[in-house]
Amino acid sequence: MAAEEKVYAVVPPTPGSEPYWEAANAGKLVLGYCKACEKSYYYPRGVCPMCLSTDVEMRESKGTGTIYTYSVMRPAKPVYVIAYVTLDEGPSMMTNIVDCDPGAVKIGQKVKAVFKPREDGTKIVCFAPA
């Protein structure tokens, strides 16, 4: 277990993305959802990347998924695990795997959303072993 925890950088939201960050700060992961395709996508945005429909909204994810791939960044202090998690709703997203031994992370592992502090005290979604 890493003793030191990473504090996440704050990148300013762009017009339309504020609700994603407000949800994260409230402990919720939201995805983009296209009402025309009836499919979720990540990252959320004002158009559907499958069909370019603007009839889209943000929907809360269950926050559960599976590790598609990962890598442990060894020279970093603290060491961190970057990963793509495939959510149960379908889309895959870049994230960090936290609250575990980096050496024990595996492809195919079940994970769940957890929320970690950013530099300004608000929160960002990460994933931990389920």
Added chain:
Amino acid sequence: MSTKGKAYIVGAYEHPTRKAPDKSLAQLHAEVAKGALDDAGLSKDDIDGYFCAAGDTPGLGGNSFADYMGLRLKHIDTTDTGGSSYLVHVGHAAQAIAAGKCNIALVTLAGRPRSEGVQTGTNPRMGNTNQPDLQFEFPYGPATANMYAMCAMRHMHQYGTTSEQLAWVKVAASHHAQFNPHAMLPKVVTVEEVVNSPMVADPLHRLDCCVISDGGGALIVTKPEIAKSLKRPLVKVLGTGEAVKHQMGGQNLDLTFSAGRWSGKRAFDEAGVKHKDIKYASIYDSFTITVVMQLEDLGFCEVGQGGKFVSDGNLISGVGKLPFNTDGGGLCNNHPGNRGGMTKVIEAVRQLRGEAHPKVQVPNCDIALAHGTGGSLGTRHVGATVIMERE
């Protein structure tokens, strides 16, 4: 419209420097431009088209660099696809020449990340906050090494690719680099040395990663009539292809293949040649995994068999079936400006002219391929392929 045979590469020059603290970026661009013009037997005022990548020519649209060199232009293209830009530029130059928009095109690359102390592989670089994906990715620490490492990790999981197989890519590059007096890492290494080097981003070790170097390179591309009036061996552009691969909203994420699957097919279709016709291949080697995946994507072996294909010296000139990166590549020789596409074209041109080092020159090298990936294999990137023939 096919551009097959409508353009020739008549000048190619790689800057000998690997560390240039006393030279400006613009000066490096100018020096490689001069080098390529001298190689071609042309002069500055012959150039009427300029191709450069926005990322290594700061200022609006290449204007500042055209100004620095005093170029008089009727065509300019500053397409930036990262390290594959210069492969894209060869295709775009061929198109512009075939369409009569310019006659003699200059392509330049330069960079000095080593002098500037850029931690290229391990330090996530903050971009413009208007880049739409930035806020959703940058906080998680996507550097260069861990993005490619995630592709390697998945490739290993899905196809059983091993660290030892990846190491063979570096071993082959080092066998070639020993003959290149300018190579940053001219020492021959073994599979054991690669897999025992420090882990950077699992499963990639330090020796799975390319060098960080200053320098640059340039090309001159022109139409057939002018090429035939010059004194250099004729290197004809047979086929080019480009393709973009991204995430499509996270649907069906597959990090085990690259855009080379599409750009390669386009280039082969235009060139009208088969894989067995390719005597030499320059394959962008930002990391060992990059080579394995691109060889699969280009069709040199079956999907998932890239690890097996590169093993046992199969990429070593004079030993294996597909000699690659005979200058030592990005893994051992040079990766100017963190952009490897230019040196890929240059070494292919050397091979086709018979001007590679005698120890690595491929006999009767009449058809060669150069391919690269620009951007990040782990997020979004542009693949570009160029197939060339010695006439």
